[in-house]
Amino acid sequence: xxxxxxxxxxxxxxxxxxxxxxxxxxxxxxxxxxxxxxxxxxxxxxxxxxxxxxxxxxxxxxxxxxxxxxxxxxxxxxxxxxxxxxxxxxxxxxxxxxxxxxxxxxxxxxxxxxxxxxxxxxxxxxxxxxxxxxxxxxxxxxxxxxxxxxxxxxxxxxxxxxxxxxxxxxx
Amino acid sequence: xxxxxxxxxxxxxxxxxxxxxxxxxxxxxxxxxxxxxxxxxxxxxxxxxxxxxxxxxxxxxxxxxxxxxxxxxxxxxxxxxxxxxxxxxxxxxxxxxxxxxxxxxxxxxxxxxxxxxxxxxxxxxxxxxxxxxxxxxxxxxxxxxxxxxxxxxxxxxxxxxxxxxxxxxxxxxxxxxxxxxxxxxxxxxxxxxxxxxxxxxxxxxxxxxxxxxxxxxxxxxxxxxxxxxxxxxxxxxxxxxxxxxxxxxxxxxxxxxxxxxxxxxxxxxxxxxxxxxxxxxxxxxxxxxxxxxxxxxxxxxxxxxxxxxxxxxxxxxx
Numbered sequence: 126x127x128x129x130x131x132x133x134x135x136x137x138x139x140x141x142x143x144x145x146x147x148x149x150x151x152x153x154x155x156x157x158x159x160x161x162x163x164x165x166x167x168x169x170x171x172x173x174x175x176x177x178x179x180x181x182x183x184x185x186x187x188x189x190x191x192x193x194x195x196x197x198x199x200x201x202x203x204x205x206x207x208x209x210x211x212x213x214x215x216x217x218x219x220x221x222x223x224x225x226x227x228x229x230x231x232x233x234x235x236x237x238x239x240x241x242x243x244x245x246x247x248x249x250x251x252x253x254x255x256x257x258x259x260x261x262x263x264x265x266x267x268x269x270x271x272x273x274x275x276x277x278x279x280x281x282x283x284x285x286x287x288x289x290x291x292x293x294x295x296x
Numbered sequence: 297x298x299x300x301x302x303x304x305x306x307x308x309x310x311x312x313x314x315x316x317x318x319x320x321x322x323x324x325x326x327x328x329x330x331x332x333x334x335x336x337x338x339x340x341x342x343x344x345x346x347x348x349x350x351x352x353x354x355x356x357x358x359x360x361x362x363x364x365x366x367x368x369x370x371x372x373x374x375x376x377x378x379x380x381x382x383x384x385x386x387x388x389x390x391x392x393x394x395x396x397x398x399x400x401x402x403x404x405x406x407x408x409x410x411x412x413x414x415x416x417x418x419x420x421x422x423x424x425x426x427x428x429x430x431x432x433x434x435x436x437x438x439x440x441x442x443x444x445x446x447x448x449x450x451x452x453x454x455x456x457x458x459x460x461x462x463x464x465x466x467x468x469x470x471x472x473x474x475x476x477x478x479x480x481x482x483x484x485x486x487x488x489x490x491x492x493x494x495x496x497x498x499x500x501x502x503x504x505x506x507x508x509x510x511x512x513x514x515x516x517x518x519x520x521x522x523x524x525x526x527x528x529x530x531x532x533x534x535x536x537x538x539x540x541x542x543x544x545x546x547x548x549x550x551x552x553x554x555x556x557x558x559x560x561x562x563x564x565x566x567x568x569x570x571x572x573x574x575x576x577x578x579x580x581x582x583x584x585x586x587x588x589x590x591x592x593x594x595x596x597x598x599x600x601x602x603x604x605x606x607x608x609x610x611x612x613x614x
Contacts, residue, residue, distance in 0.1 A: 129579055136578030139332045146336045 156234035158260070161219045163235040164210055166250065167228065167259035174254065175229035175266060178205040182221035182230050190214035191221060200275025202267065208250040213243055227266040231259040307388075307398055314387055318531040319349045325531075325573050332577035353524075361520035368425035375422035376515075376522045379415050379529030383536050386411040390539050391466045393549045393557040404465040405457060408540065409450050412495055416442040418529065419497070419504055423514030434513020437584055438504030441494055444591050448599040449491035455484040455606040456544050469548035478545040480609075483602040485545045487595055492541065494591070496533035498572055500579040503587055538568035 147154050156162070169175050178195030196206040221230045240246050258264070273279045280287040323338065323346060330337030338345035363372055389404035391397035401407050416439055423435020457463055459480065460471040468477075478485050494501040505513040515526045542548055542564040549557030551564075582590070 133574060133578040136332045137574060139334055139577075142334050144331075144336055145334045148336070 156236075158234060160234035161217045161222075161232040163212075163233050163238055164215065164217075164221065164248075164253065165231055165233055165255045165259060166208060166253045167231055167255060167257065167261075169265040169267070170258060170263055171265060172256075173202075173265075173267075174204050175227045175264075176205050176208065177203045177227055177229070177266060178208075179203075179226060181224040181226065185220040185224035187218060187220060188214045188216055198275075201272075202274045205250060208253060210248045210253060211246065212238060212248060213246040228259070228261040228264050231261075233259075303398070306396060309396075310387055310392075310398055311384065314384065314532060314535065315528070317535055318528045319353060320346075321531040321534065321569065322352060322527070323349045324569070325576070328570060328573045329577050332574065356521055356524045359520040361522065364426070364428075364517050366427045367517060368427065371421050371425035372517075373522070375418050375425060376518065376525035376529070378421065379418035380525050380532065382411045382415040382418070383529055383532040386536050387532075387539075389465050390536075390543060391469060391548060392561050394466065394470075396558060397466065400464055400466045403463045405453060405463045405468070405544075408536075409446070409453075412449075413442075413446055415495075415529075415533070416446075418526075419514050422518070422526070423504075426514070426517035428517050430510045430512075431514050431516050434504045434510045434516070437510075438497060438514055441497065441501065441503055441587065441591075444588060445491045445494040448487055448591070448596045449495060451596075451599040451603055452484045452487035452491060453544065454603055455481045458603075458606050458610050465543055465548075469543055469550065472547040472550060476545060476547045476550075481545060481602075481606070483598060484606075485541070487599045487602070488544070489541065490595060492537035493572070493575065494587070496530060496537055496572075498530070498534060499576040500581050501587060502581060503584050508581075534569055534572050535565065538565045538572065541568050 167175050176193075178193055180193065180195070183189075183191040183193060190211040191209070192211075193208040194206040195203055197203050217232065219232050222232050225231075238246070267274055267277065267282075269283050269285075271279060271282055271285055326348070327337040327339075327345065338348040341347040341351050363369060386408045388398040389401050389407050391400065419438035419442065420435050423431040423433075423438065426432070456468060456477050459477060460468045462468065462471075471477075497504050503513075504510075505515065510516070515523055518526065539561075542561060546564050548564075549561045551557070551560035555563075
């Protein structure tokens with residue numbers, strides 16, 4: 126009986142507490158930098174697409190919402206021909222970001238992506254690509270990869286030594 | 297003014313005010329509950345969300361009024377009407393001021409007790425005619441709860457009747473000119489309060505509807521305005537019990553004369569309505585057997601004891 130009265134009194138005292146509700150459309154909740162929201166594709170510092178169309182994100186995706194098609198340009202640089210994320214399926218788990226070897230796919234602190242038409246939730250590459258570098262600055266996959274593409278031969282990447290000639294005995 | 301016209305006006309007025317109070321209470325309850333739970337509650341529709349009840353009402357009127365094919369149709373339809381009708385009838389004996397009351401029956405209190413007993417039929421018939429095991433369980437619990445709590449609800453009020461020497465509500469209020477009956481009848485007040493909560497099956501004694509165990513119990517098959525009627529009945533019940541507590545224990549319209557009596561009546565009633573909401577905010581639902589045990593083994597002997605002591609004091613003072 127006493128505990129009932131006590132809990133009534135405590136509930137009554139809550140009248141003078143601050144309300145926890147965030148009045149959403151006017152007031153916004155703080156989203157942290159690592160908040161997993163709308164997915165974007167970032168570019169490298171030189172403005173090229175970071176995505177090398179390796180399919181790792183599509184494989185990692187537990188709900189199979191990512192689909193893409195790899196292709197190459199004349200210099201041998203891989204990029205996705207199309208890159209499509211179906212956000213009506215996406216569960217924002219962030220596995221694609223973890224799987225991505227080139228920091229291309231990233232999740233951003235934004236969740237306001239409601240649509241009246243379900244089809245509008247399918248984002249194409251144009252919708253996903255941003256002009257900046259996202260969370261990881263200064264990283265350019267092709268600048269560190271030992272791959273010969275246009276304007277950069279083998280051994281010319283950062284921190285890379287010249288290729289060894291296996292037929293030569295000289296050091 | 298013509299006597300008949302005046303009483304018709306009062307009847308219509310009481311009906312109008314009570315039904316509107318029941319509608320507004322939905323908003324009041326949600327706002328107050330939110331306040332005590334550090335939330336806002338409905339605050340978007342109209343000023344302070346006041347039009348929320350209107351919006352809810354419009355919505356519920358346009359809902360499909362579905363009667364399940366396995367239900368006992370006539371009983372199913374009449375059950376929600378019973379609760380509203382009995383509670384509204386009980387308001388006939390409540391004196392708002394010495395002049396504003398529908399009728400001053402010399403058996404006013406008995407009339408209320410009879411009507412609240414009839415209200416139990418609504419729960420029983422509603423649950424039974426739904427032909428659903430959860431509804432039936434809810435109905436069984438509801439009938440057991442209401443019948444057992446009715447016993448000492450009546451007994452707890454007899455102390456007031458003894459002190460007044462009359463069953464008439466107006467006489468009861470007039471007898472409180474010197475002292476509100478809550479002072480000499482504190483035990484009766486507490487017992488009546490608890491029995492009143494159980495009678496309106498409000499939280500924490502909402503065992504017949506218990507969302508978490510019985511999926512809304514006796515009214516789980518109801519939809520549309522039939523479901524709404526149960527809710528209107530529930531809110532009317534809260535108002536009725538609060539008005540009765542005010543009348544029987546807190547001096548009805550009596551109060552300092554800078555406010556008219558009817559305002560005092562509504563202030564006191566509203567305070568008890570808020571207390572009902574606070575109960576919902578603060579207390580968990582007891583187990584079913586705990587509730588019954590509490591009723592029969594604790595409250596019944598206590599109310600009998602209260603009756604004995606009051607009787608002895610009244611006799612010795614004579």
